[in-house]
Amino acid sequence: xxxxxxxxxxxxxSLDVDFLQKRFYQLSREYHPDRxxxxxxxxRAQAEQKSALLxxxxxxxxxxxxxxxxxxxxxxxxxxxxxxxxxxxxLLEEVFELxxxxxxxxxxxxxxxxxxxxxxxxxxxxRQAIDAELQQLSAEYDAxxxxxxxxxxxxxxxxxxxxxxxxxEVEKELAPSGQNTPA
Amino acid sequence: xSQVFDIDFGEHRKSKIVGIDLGTTNSLVAYMDHTGPKVIxxxxxELLVPSIVSYTDGQFVxxxxxxxxxxxxxxxxxxxxxxxxxxxxxxxKEEIGLFPFRLASDSEQVIKLQLGEKTxxxxxxxxxxxxxxxxxxxxxxxxxxxQAVITVPAYFNDAQRQATKDAGRLAGLEVxxxxxxxxxxxxxxxLDKRQNGxxxxxxxxxxxxxxxxxxxxDGIFEVLATNGDTHLGGDDIDNxxxxxxxxxxxxxxxxxxxxxxxxxxxLRRAVIHAKxxxxxxxxxxxxxxxxxxxxxxxxxxxxxxxxxxxIVDRTLGPCRQCIADSGVSIDDIDEVVMVGGSTxxxxxxxxxxxxxxxxxxxxxxxxxxxxxxxxxxxxxxxGDVEDKLLLDVTPLSLGIEIMGGVVNKIIHRNSTIPxxxxxxxxxxxxxxxxVLIHVLQGERELVKDCRSLARFDLKDIDxxxxxxxxxxxRFLIDANGILSVTARDARTGKExxxxxxxxxxxxxxxVEAMILESIEKAEDDFAQRQVREARVEADNILAATEKARxxxxxxxxxxxxxxxxxxxxxxxxxxYHAEDHxxxxxxxxxxxxxxxxxxxNMMNTAVRAALKGTKIxx
Numbered sequence: 101x102x103x104x105x106x107x108x109x110x111x112x113x114s115l116d117v118d119f120l121q122k123r124f125y126q127l128s129r130e131y132h133p134d135r136x137x138x139x140x141x142x143x144r145a146q147a148e149q150k151s152a153l154l155x156x157x158x159x160x161x162x163x164x165x166x167x168x169x170x171x172x173x174x175x176x177x178x179x180x181x182x183x184x185x186x187x188x189x190x191l192l193e194e195v196f197e198l199x200x201x202x203x204x205x206x207x208x209x210x211x212x213x214x215x216x217x218x219x220x221x222x223x224x225x226x227r228q229a230i231d232a233e234l235q236q237l238s239a240e241y242d243a244x245x246x247x248x249x250x251x252x253x254x255x256x257x258x259x260x261x262x263x264x265x266x267x268x269e270v271e272k273e274l275a276p277s278g279q280n281t282p283a
Numbered sequence: 284x285s286q287v288f289d290i291d292f293g294e295h296r297k298s299k300i301v302g303i304d305l306g307t308t309n310s311l312v313a314y315m316d317h318t319g320p321k322v323i324x325x326x327x328x329e330l331l332v333p334s335i336v337s338y339t340d341g342q343f344v345x346x347x348x349x350x351x352x353x354x355x356x357x358x359x360x361x362x363x364x365x366x367x368x369x370x371x372x373x374x375x376k377e378e379i380g381l382f383p384f385r386l387a388s389d390s391e392q393v394i395k396l397q398l399g400e401k402t403x404x405x406x407x408x409x410x411x412x413x414x415x416x417x418x419x420x421x422x423x424x425x426x427x428x429x430q431a432v433i434t435v436p437a438y439f440n441d442a443q444r445q446a447t448k449d450a451g452r453l454a455g456l457e458v459x460x461x462x463x464x465x466x467x468x469x470x471x472x473x474l475d476k477r478q479n480g481x482x483x484x485x486x487x488x489x490x491x492x493x494x495x496x497x498x499x500x501d502g503i504f505e506v507l508a509t510n511g512d513t514h515l516g517g518d519d520i521d522n523x524x525x526x527x528x529x530x531x532x533x534x535x536x537x538x539x540x541x542x543x544x545x546x547x548x549x550l551r552r553a554v555i556h557a558k559x560x561x562x563x564x565x566x567x568x569x570x571x572x573x574x575x576x577x578x579x580x581x582x583x584x585x586x587x588x589x590x591x592x593x594i595v596d597r598t599l600g601p602c603r604q605c606i607a608d609s610g611v612s613i614d615d616i617d618e619v620v621m622v623g624g625s626t627x628x629x630x631x632x633x634x635x636x637x638x639x640x641x642x643x644x645x646x647x648x649x650x651x652x653x654x655x656x657x658x659x660x661x662x663x664x665x666g667d668v669e670d671k672l673l674l675d676v677t678p679l680s681l682g683i684e685i686m687g688g689v690v691n692k693i694i695h696r697n698s699t700i701p702x703x704x705x706x707x708x709x710x711x712x713x714x715x716x717x718v719l720i721h722v723l724q725g726e727r728e729l730v731k732d733c734r735s736l737a738r739f740d741l742k743d744i745d746x747x748x749x750x751x752x753x754x755x756x757r758f759l760i761d762a763n764g765i766l767s768v769t770a771r772d773a774r775t776g777k778e779x780x781x782x783x784x785x786x787x788x789x790x791x792x793x794v795e796a797m798i799l800e801s802i803e804k805a806e807d808d809f810a811q812r813q814v815r816e817a818r819v820e821a822d823n824i825l826a827a828t829e830k831a832r833x834x835x836x837x838x839x840x841x842x843x844x845x846x847x848x849x850x851x852x853x854x855x856x857x858x859y860h861a862e863d864h865x866x867x868x869x870x871x872x873x874x875x876x877x878x879x880x881x882x883x884n885m886m887n888t889a890v891r892a893a894l895k896g897t898k899i900x901x
Contacts (some may be wrong), residue, residue, distance in 0.1 A: 105747060125500060125501075125503050125505075128503065128674060129503075129672055132672055132674070132762075133701065133761070134460070134663050134664055134672060134762070137459055137460075137665070137666075138664070138665070138666065148701050148759070148762070149701075149703075149759075150763060151701050151762075152700075152701035152702055152703040152759055153703070155674075155699040155700065155701060155702050156702060156703055156704075157697070159698055159699065159702075182495075244786070249900070254682045274607035
């Protein structure tokens with residue numbers, strides 16, 4: 101049983117999260133191990149598995165990005181973790197500038213830190229644009245599901261993952277030393 | 284006249300499940316009746332059973348009775364043992380300095396404490412507290428209790444939870460569920476006050492701090508996020524006041540009392556009393572007398588607050604993180620519920636009010652609310668409470684060690700439990716038969732900064748070229764927050780053997796051995812009780828015979844009868860000190876027989892006397 105099936109919904113990328121939550125609560129009342137405390141061990145174990153699957157499903161599908169990643173995986177299209185070396189061509193110039201600024205900041209150049217903050221904001225804007233694009237593509241996929249659309253979505257997801265890593269790197273540099281930023 | 288009734292006792296025969304708050308300082312047991320959850324008092328009428336255990340004269344003493352022994356026999360008595368649950372010797376260096384824990388010399392993987400001549404692990408000591416609560420409940424409800432819901436701090440890790448479950452098993456309780464303390468409190472609170480909305484529960488107890496944020500939705504209690512510190516609580520405040528008092532005394536008396544167990548416990552009691560008073564009055568006097576010397580000091584609330592500011596502040600970081608993780612903003616939080624004795628401190632209440640921008644709720648008794656919630660959860664499990672459901676989360680992320688000493692997180696903190704994750708593993712060398720998986724708990728990126736939970740050994744993998752095997756490993760965190768791991772060969776679907784090596788705490792085999800031992804001990808205890816009862820009976824018959832020998836009835840016996848009776852008395856006296864109740868009872872029977880005529884004579888004398896209207900002593 102996959103996440104869509106346990107929640108009793110179609111394999112779609114645009115989901116009404118409020119509806120999903122209601123469904124989650126309703127099914128929790130049915131599957132939660134608390135409801136099986138006095139039942140035989142086999143039934144209890146089964147409830148536990150089902151309840152875990154339901155929780156995993158709700159946690160994954162309520163988040164639009166995790167939902168996309170999950171669906172891509174179900175359809176055999178894993179999102180590959182982007183390494184910093186594989187620069188998407190359209191970002192080449194910006195990444196080059198960013199690396200320069202990072203280098204300078206590491207050398208102790210205070211001006212470069214300000215420059216970095218500006219670049220971070222720029223990349224955050226890019227990420228927002230990507231999120232809007234993904235929302236659009238999700239709606240298009242739901243209207244006409246098919247592999248080419250998923251390929252396209254995967255490409256955008258890879259670009260997003262690359263930008264997220266860039267932002268993390270900049271934030272790590274900007275954070276006061278000795279402090280880790282959560283991923 | 285007799286008639287056979289076919290009565291259905293089904294509802295009554297159903298064994299009761301109790302809810303237990305196993306606290307650092309105090310423990311309580313509660314149950315659910317048709318009017319709602321109730322706390323069950325102990326034999327002394329008190330609802331709170333101090334979590335103090337003493338081993339004296341071959342017996343365990345728990346609760347208020349042990350509180351006195353803490354002063355009289357500090358080397359046989361222990362408190363705050365919850366701080367040691369599920370921890371290794373290396374973890375507790377700080378505790379050892381502050382608490383009078385006496386580590387046994389063979390504490391290596393598992394902590395063992397010395398109570399007089401006895402050596403015990405923390406779960407075994409906690410089991411004594413649980414057993415006391417179990418007895419209290421059995422006494423009050425008039426039925427054997429074998430199943431319980433036990434609460435744990437929300438921020439307890441896997442090992443600490445496992446240790447609590449072990450303690451339950453050792454006490455003869457099937458632990459149907461471990462419930463997080465703040466969540467339990469919210470159940471009691473939601474039953475009483477609120478049906479819908481977002482609630483934060485701030486729980487500062489004797490030794491632990493938890494913060495949880497929940498969404499209440501038509502009977503569903505969904506924990507959105509939790510955070511905390513399992514080593515932060517009222518104990519820390521006590522220890523700080525104690526250290527100051529000890530320093531004062533050293534400079535005033537020129538004597539270091541800190542190594543004197545009895546004096547330290549008396550002084551500790553005095554500072555705790557002062558601390559508690561300071562929640563209600565602006566200043567108090569610490570009064571302490573020892574060895575004809577006196578120590579006296581006034582403490583104002585102002586000074587007290589300046590002493591504990593950093594302790595109170597330490598609760599605020601976890602609160603902020605919890606709010607951030609919950610995905611709600613501070614303004615969305617409708618109410619803050621205060622739990623735990625330390626929330627009586629006005630400074631704590633102020634700090635919470637400032638942070639959450641809401642007046643904290645203090646109308647529920649902060650000492651009882653967790654136990655009441657545990658009883659509600661017991662009602663949910665028994666099916667008596669149908670409309671409520673708790674959806675709790677795991678407090679810490681679960682990860683596995685990957686290359687370079689890095690932790691790869693597979694189940695993130697604040698995931699609703701039960702939660703699961705599946706990972707596929709393979710081999711690195713041709714023909715490799717075993718794969719070792721190191722599982723950790725914590726938020727940091729490196730293995731050395733997280734807490735090692737266990738090592739799982741995937742065994743008997745079919746020999747194949749490196750990288751060819753595909754072993755699918757499923758990690759499941761159950762509704763108690765405890766991890767289990769299963770594995771199967773993805774190609775054949777065959778179940779794969781997994782050997783678990785817990786990093787801390789007891790193995791299943793060790794717990795089993797302890798249970799067996801405790802059953803043997805219980806048999807010993809039972810035998811001892813029978814001996815005691817037989818002796819009481821012997822005392823009675825010996826006293827009666829003694830009395831009869833001083834009466835006229837004795838003179839009415841023949842010489843032979845008197846001899847027989849005297850011999851039987853001697854025989855019983857000889858048997859009296861043997862640890863054999865069969866023998867004692869046999870000799871009691873013989874004495875009974877030998878004094879039959881004597882008893883008849885006594886009776887006749889009594890009847891004659893009664894007829895004459897004279898008073899006699901029967």
